[in-house]
Structure formats: C-alpha cells, structure tokens
Amino acid sequence: MQATLHDFIRVLRSAGVRISTAEVIDGHHAVGAVGLADRDLLREALGTTLAKTSEERDIFDGCFERFFRYHDIDPASSPEAEDPAGESADAADGETTESGGPRADATEAAPEHAESTLSRQLLQGEWAGIDAAIAAAGQREGINRIASFTQRGRFMRALSDAIGVREMDAEIARLEAGDAAEQATALALERGRQVLRERLRDHVERHIALFATPEEKRLRLERLPQLRLSNLEQRHYADMRRLVERMARKLASVHSRRLRETRRGQLDIRRTLRSGLAYDGVPFNPRWRQKRRDRPRVIALCDISGSVEATARFLLMFLYSMRDVMPGTRAFVFCSDTHEVTELFEQQALETAVATAIQRYGNQPSHYGTALTQFSDACLREIDSRTSVVVLGDARSNYGDPGVEQLRGIYNRARRVVWLNPEPRALWGYGDSEMPRMASACHEVRPCSTLRQLEQVVDSLLARGR
Amino acid sequence: MTQETPASEAIATLKSGLQAGGYVCDQEIATVVYLARALEKPILVEGPPGVGKTELARATSGYLSLPLIRLQCYEGLDEAKALYEWKYGKQLLYTQILREKLGEFLEGTQGLEQAMERLHRMGEGFFSEQFLEPRPLLKALQSEAGAVLLIDEVDKADQEFEAFLLEILSDYQVSIPEIGTVSALHPPLIVLTSNNTREIGEALRRRCLHLHIDFPEIERERQIVETQVPGIGDNLRDQLVAFVHGIREMELRKQPAVSETIDWARTLLLLNSDSLDADTVRRTLNVIMKHEDDAERVARAVPDLLARIR
Numbered sequence: 001m002q003a004t005l006h007d008f009i010r011v012l013r014s015a016g017v018r019i020s021t022a023e024v025i026d027g028h029h030a031v032g033a034v035g036l037a038d039r040d041l042l043r044e045a046l047g048t049t050l051a052k053t054s055e056e057r058d059i060f061d062g063c064f065e066r067f068f069r070y071h072d073i074d075p076a077s078s079p080e081a082e083d084p085a086g087e088s089a090d091a092a093d094g095e096t097t098e099s100g101g102p103r104a105d106a107t108e109a110a111p112e113h114a115e116s117t118l119s120r121q122l123l124q125g126e127w128a129g130i131d132a133a134i135a136a137a138g139q140r141e142g143i144n145r146i147a148s149f150t151q152r153g154r155f156m157r158a159l160s161d162a163i164g165v166r167e168m169d170a171e172i173a174r175l176e177a178g179d180a181a182e183q184a185t186a187l188a189l190e191r192g193r194q195v196l197r198e199r200l201r202d203h204v205e206r207h208i209a210l211f212a213t214p215e216e217k218r219l220r221l222e223r224l225p226q227l228r229l230s231n232l233e234q235r236h237y238a239d240m241r242r243l244v245e246r247m248a249r250k251l252a253s254v255h256s257r258r259l260r261e262t263r264r265g266q267l268d269i270r271r272t273l274r275s276g277l278a279y280d281g282v283p284f285n286p287r288w289r290q291k292r293r294d295r296p297r298v299i300a301l302c303d304i305s306g307s308v309e310a311t312a313r314f315l316l317m318f319l320y321s322m323r324d325v326m327p328g329t330r331a332f333v334f335c336s337d338t339h340e341v342t343e344l345f346e347q348q349a350l351e352t353a354v355a356t357a358i359q360r361y362g363n364q365p366s367h368y369g370t371a372l373t374q375f376s377d378a379c380l381r382e383i384d385s386r387t388s389v390v391v392l393g394d395a396r397s398n399y400g401d402p403g404v405e406q407l408r409g410i411y412n413r414a415r416r417v418v419w420l421n422p423e424p425r426a427l428w429g430y431g432d433s434e435m436p437r438m439a440s441a442c443h444e445v446r447p448c449s450t451l452r453q454l455e456q457v458v459d460s461l462l463a464r465g466r
Numbered sequence: 467m468t469q470e471t472p473a474s475e476a477i478a479t480l481k482s483g484l485q486a487g488g489y490v491c492d493q494e495i496a497t498v499v500y501l502a503r504a505l506e507k508p509i510l511v512e513g514p515p516g517v518g519k520t521e522l523a524r525a526t527s528g529y530l531s532l533p534l535i536r537l538q539c540y541e542g543l544d545e546a547k548a549l550y551e552w553k554y555g556k557q558l559l560y561t562q563i564l565r566e567k568l569g570e571f572l573e574g575t576q577g578l579e580q581a582m583e584r585l586h587r588m589g590e591g592f593f594s595e596q597f598l599e600p601r602p603l604l605k606a607l608q609s610e611a612g613a614v615l616l617i618d619e620v621d622k623a624d625q626e627f628e629a630f631l632l633e634i635l636s637d638y639q640v641s642i643p644e645i646g647t648v649s650a651l652h653p654p655l656i657v658l659t660s661n662n663t664r665e666i667g668e669a670l671r672r673r674c675l676h677l678h679i680d681f682p683e684i685e686r687e688r689q690i691v692e693t694q695v696p697g698i699g700d701n702l703r704d705q706l707v708a709f710v711h712g713i714r715e716m717e718l719r720k721q722p723a724v725s726e727t728i729d730w731a732r733t734l735l736l737l738n739s740d741s742l743d744a745d746t747v748r749r750t751l752n753v754i755m756k757h758e759d760d761a762e763r764v765a766r767a768v769p770d771l772l773a774r775i776r
Contacts (some may be wrong), residue, residue, distance in 0.1 A: 020672055026505065032472040033504040041474055044497040052671035054678045
C-alpha cells in the first residue's frame with residue numbers, strides 16, 4: 001500500500017498539486033486512521049490531507065478516480081494487493097475476459113503439451129496470474145517512470161520478454177512441427193498470444209495515461225515562460241492563459257500586501273505629540289510614519305501589427321488579469337489608427353476580447369506617427385504624475401514619422417513611460433527601427449519577448465506605482 | 467465493497483452526534499472532523515459566506531462537550547490581543563503596594579549595583595504567570611480538558627499573523643519571550659475559517675486539513691431547514707428550498723446562503739404562510755437578497771422561479 005500511495009502522490013504532483021513530505025506523512029496517517037475498506041472514506045481522507053485548495057481538490061478527485069480504478073487496493077478482493085507488485089493487477093478486468101475470452105480454446109488444446117508457465121497459464125485461461133506477472137514485470141522495469149508515448153514500444157518489448165513470451169514463441173514453433181493435437185495447441189497458443197499482446201499494450205498505455213501525460217505537461221509548463229511569445233502556437237494558448245493567471249495572482253497577492261505597508265521605526269513627531277496631549281504631554285503612544293502607496297494607474301498602448309501581435313496578446317491578457325490590483329487600467333491598440341479597447345475587455349471574456357481586438361483593428365502595417373498623435377489627443381489630458389504609460393511595439397515605422405514629439409509630450413506628463421520591445425536589443429536601430437530616438441522620450445526601455453519578461457514588467461509597474 | 471470498520475462507525479456516530487446538536491453535515495465534513503481528532507491536526511474550512519463554517523466549530527464543541535474558544539480575526543490583530551498580555555495595571559498596583567516591602571528588602575545595600583544584585587536574586591517577580599492575561603490562543607492551550615479553538619476569518623488578519631499562528635498549529639505550543647514555551651496540556655481541536663478574501667499562505671495550508679464547504683444539495687438543505695426551523699410545514703419547506711436553489715442558478719452579486727434560507731424560513735413561519743406565492747416572495751425578498759440590484763433581478767424572475775418549483 002505504501003508504494004501505491006507514493007505512486008499516487010507522484011501522479012498528483014505531476015498533475016500540479018503541490019504536496020510536501022509532511023503531507024505525505026499525513027496521508028499515511030490518514031490512511032492508517034480510516035483503513036482501506038471504504039473507498040469513499042479513503043478518498044475523503046486523502047483529499048483533505050493532500051489537497052489544500054479547492055482547485056487542487058478538483059484535480060485530486062480526477063486523479064483519484066483514474067488512479068484507483070486501476071490500482072485495486074481492497075485487500076479482501078484481490079490477493080495480489082498484499083504485495084506491492086500487485087497494485088496494478090486489475091482483478092475486475094481480468095474476470096470479465098476470463099469468462100468469455102480465450103478460455104474456450106483450451107478444450108481442444110491440451111495443456112499438457114505446453115511446457116512454459118506462460119503457455120500453460122494461457123491455455124488454462126489463468127488471466128489473473130498472467131496479469132500479476134505483467135504487473136510484477138512492470139514494477140521491475142520501472143514502468144511508473146515512463147515519460148512519454150515514444151517509450152511505449154520499448155516497455156512492451158521489455159515486459160513481454162520478462163513474462164516469457166519469447167520462450168512461448170519457440171514453443172509454438174516446436175508444436176507447429178508436431179502432430180495434429182500439438183498443432184491445435186499451437187493454434188490456441190497463437191490466439192492467446194494475440195490477446196496477451198492487447199493486454200500488454202493496455203497495461204503500458206494505462207501507465208502512460210497516468211504518469212507520462214502529466215509529466216510531459218509539467219515539462220511544457222516549465223518551459224513556456226522562457227519561450228519567445230512570437231513562436232507560440234494556438235495549442236499553447238490555453239496553457240499560457242493559465243500561466244498568465246497564475247503569475248497575475250502571485251503578483252496581485254504580493255502587491256496588495258505592500259499597499260498597506262507601514263514604515264516602522266520612523267517616528268511621526270507631530271502625531272505622537274498630538275496623541276500625547278491626553279496623557280499630560282507624555283508621548284505615551286508613539287505614532288509611526290505611514291508610507292502611502294497609491295494603486296498604479298496604467299495606460300497601455302499596444303502595436304498589434306503582425307510582427308508584435310503575439311506579444312500584445314499576452315500583455316493585454318496580463319494587464320486584465322490584474323484588474324483587482326490595478327483598477328482603472330486603460331488599453332489602446334493601434335496599427336496606424338489608435339482605438340481604445342478598454343470597454344471591450346470589460347464586456348467580454350479575456351480570450352475573446354483579445355481575439356476580437358486583433359481581428360477588428362489588426363493586420364495592417366504600423367504607423368507610429370499617426371498612432372501616437374491620436375493617442376495623445378485621446379488621453380494626454382488624463383495622463384498625470386500618477387499614471388504609467390506602457391507602450392508595446394517594435395518601433396518600426398516603415399520609414400514614416402515615428403512620432404517622437406508626441407511621445408515626449410506624454411513623457412513630460414506621465415510618472416513613467418515604459419517602452420516594451422519584443423525584438424532583441426541587438427536589432428534596435430537597424431533598418432527602419434526608430435528605437436534609439438524613441439528611447440530618448442521614455443523613462444525605461446525593456447526588451448520583452450517572453451512571458452517571464454512580461455511578468456517582470458508588470459511587477460515593476462506595481463512596485464513603483466506609488 | 468463497503469465494510470463496517472471502526473473508522474466508518476466512528477464517523478457515522480460523529481455525523482449523527484452533530485446532527486443531534488442541530489448541525490446537518492455530510493460524509494465529507496464528518497470524515498474531516500474525525501481525522502482532525504485522530505491525527506490531531508487543525509481544520510481549515512473554506513467556502514462562501516453563510517454555509518455554516520463557524521457553525522461547524524460550534525456544533526463540534528457542543529458534541530464533544532468542550533468549551534468553544536473563539537478568536538475573531540481582523541486587520542491589525544496582534545499577539546497582545548490573540549495570545550497574551552501582561553496585566554499592566556496589576557503590575558503597577560503591586561509595585562505601589564509593595565514599595566515599602568521593597569524598601570526593607572533593599573535595606574543595607576550600598577549603591578545601585580548592590581541593590582540591583584539583590585533584586586536579581588528575587589527572581590522574575592512581576593513577569594510571572596500571575597501577571598499574564600491569557601487571550602484566546604493561550605486560553606485554548608491552557609484548558610485542562612481540551613477545547614475547540616475557532617480562529618474565525620483568518621483571511622482578514624495580516625499575513626504576519628498567519629505566520630505567527632504556525633507554531634500553534636503544528637506543535638500546539640507558543641513561545642512567550644519572558645516565560646518560555648507554553649505547550650498545550652491537551653491539544654485543542656483547532657478550526658480555522660476563511661472566506662478567501664486573501665489567498666491563505668502555503669505554509670498555513672500545509673499544516674491543516676483542508677475542507678471546502680459549498681452550498682448544500684437540495685436534500686441536505688431541506689434537512690438543515692427542518693432541524694433549524696422545526697415548526698415549518700413540509701410543503702413550504704420543500705418549495706422554499708427549491709426556490710432558493712433556483713435563485714442560486716442565476717448570475718448574482720451575492721448568492722443567498724444557507725443562513726439566509728433559514729432566516730427566510732423563520733420569516734415565513736412568523737408570517738403564517740403555508741406555501742409560496744408571488745406576493746409573499748416579493749414582500750419578503752429582502753430577507754434573502756442583500757443587494758438592491760440582485761433583489762430587483764430576482765423580483766423580475768419570481769414568476770419563472772415559482773413555475774419551476776411547482
């Protein structure tokens with residue numbers, strides 16, 4: 001049981017539930033307290049000790065259903081469950097095939113012709129025994145470390161060698177050369193071999209479904225933040241969305257705390273004396289200086305022409321996942337004309353809003369001069385010393401007017417102007433890139449091509465949003 | 467494959483025990499309470515407001531006949547209010563009263579240093595347990611027979627306070643600088659509740675059993691209304707619960723919780739209604755809907771909802 005529980009915990013961990021060693025110990029205690037007889041009870045007991053949020057609980061329930069369908073843990077119903085190797089033996093499955101399956105062949109074929117254990121078991125239809133052998137072999141070969149689909153062939157070969165399929169093949173060859181009774185046995189064995197093959201494949205695939213898929217996913221999720229946003233494909237979007245949300249939640253919780261931060265240790269003399277009046281002027285109640293942090297006001301201006309589109313998508317997604325900590329965020333998009341998309345994001349779900357914005361206003365060559373002029377006309381008056389302006393673009397203006405003057409107008413009023421450029425630094429200033437000139441009217445210029453960099457940008461917006 | 471085991475029996479007993487105390491719970495809740503006692507671990511209860519998180523602690527303390535010690539969390543809650551405080555007044559009074567005694571005691575000493583020396587030999591004196599004012603957490607640790615400690619709305623307290631709780635939650639002890647470590651005479655059953663206004667820290671979660679209580683299914687809510695409002699007729703009760711479940715399917719700012727269902731049942735009982743009709747619902751809607759625009763939206767949907775529960 002201990003091994004089974006550890007396997008289960010590995011499944012949970014790779015599915016994204018964080019389980020510490022202390023919780024593993026708790027899990028064991030909990031199993032000890034409720035016993036194994038009642039499946040629902042076991043699920044509740046493990047669920048409450050291992051899953052610590054309701055999202056994790058949902059994942060847990062899914063994993064539990066999948067895992068313990070295959071891993072029969074009831075000691076009463078399957079004798080193999082006593083030894084750790086028996087964990088994968090699927091007794092129920094074995095019985096159904098046993099009754100209807102290749103057992104019938106054994107009537108015409110005499111088991112006494114068979115020499116190897118496997119052949120005899122096949123002819124007698126002892127599928128439970130065979131399953132136990134497969135499971136034990138799987139345990140030895142380390143099938144619960146299987147990492148991906150590509151390893152299926154290897155494991156199937158290893159398992160069939162381990163349970164003695166090769167010996168059986170030799171035997172079939174020998175029997176086929178023999179008399180009629182022996183040939184019939186060979187035929188029966190041949191048929192049994194087909195079923196056995198299916199069974200092996202089943203066993204391996206079950207383990208792939210349990211162990212490999214989460215493992216692959218975990219690798220992918222770890223790699224995604226470092227990938228260039230422009231290289232991402234449609235199929236990554238769902239994962240990215242989740243990552244963005246997770247990052248946003250993390251940033252939000254960190255910064256919402258800082259909003260209330262007090263600067264301890266610096267005496268506020270005025271307020272201390274005032275509160276001391278009640279005690280005859282004795283400064284009985286020291287008062288400390290409070291640091292006020294305002295919520296940052298962010299205005300984002302995103303280039304959504306083809307080259308920058310992917311990055312814009314995730315910047316917008318990020319900003320709007322942070323609505324709780326950054327209310328009043330406004331967003332504009334442009335190719336050559338500037339459009340406000342704030343409302344779009346308030347009305348629609350994130351993904352559709354991003355898609356709509358890009359579909360409606362995108363797919364044109366960018367013209368920074370026009371875009372910045374319209375942008376500053378639209379909201380220069382609202383930009384004040386509390387506003388941070390984030391511009392996302394590659395600053396490639398197709399040799400037109402880059403609009404540096406307009407940007408300078410914004411620079412003079414805003415708290416900060418941050419320019420995010422998805423191109424690598426080495427390319428800035430080459431060809432039609434106006435980045436060096438634009439940089440003169442920005443407080444900060446950052447390359448921004450991966451999710452990780454995007455996270456840093458949002459973090460700095462919040463940190464300096466005082 | 468369900469078999470009777472000591473554990474499932476104990477859980478069934480616990481469940482019926484809680485039910486006898488007026489708390490209708492399901493298998494999950496009973497299992498968690500059982501495990502909390504078996505493993506001596508705190509329970510972290512999450513869920514929307516009004517589903518009976520606090521009530522669980524109260525019912526458990528009633529069932530176990532242990533005192534319920536409650537600590538309500540809020541922003542700015544600190545050790546002095548949660549754990550202990552020195553009885554400043556008593557300390558002052560005692561120094562005043564004992565002034566002469568102290569004078570005698572220090573007689574014959576020469577210079578400040580000798581006097582200090584003698585005072586040192588006296589021991590801690592004014593910083594001993596007699597001058598300690600126990601607050602909820604310390605009280606729970608000191609209680610002889612054990613207790614149920616309810617730390618309510620832990621998400622409202624600061625993150626620092628959460629960190630401070632960790633020692634109690636895992637080791638059932640606290641460190642008081644002047645005295646040393648105080649360990650529990652009998653580990654109390656700790657129940658923490660949270661409405662998730664703030665994400666609870668990983669460290670705290672790890673030390674607790676996690677229990678998420680959601681709005682109950684229709685059958686359980688009926689039972690709850692029946693136990694809480696005994697005089698209500700079966701017909702009205704079924705309609706009322708079905709109606710509330712109908713409201714919960716709507717998109718609202720705040721969905722009516724169990725406590726609101728109970729309030730509504732009491733209201734209707736008071737008004738001597740024996741079945742729901744559009745007029746009664748509209749008149750008493752403010753009992754379950756606590757936001758103006760929610761109430762309006764529900765009021766518009768009343769005929770629909772009523773048609774559905776018939």
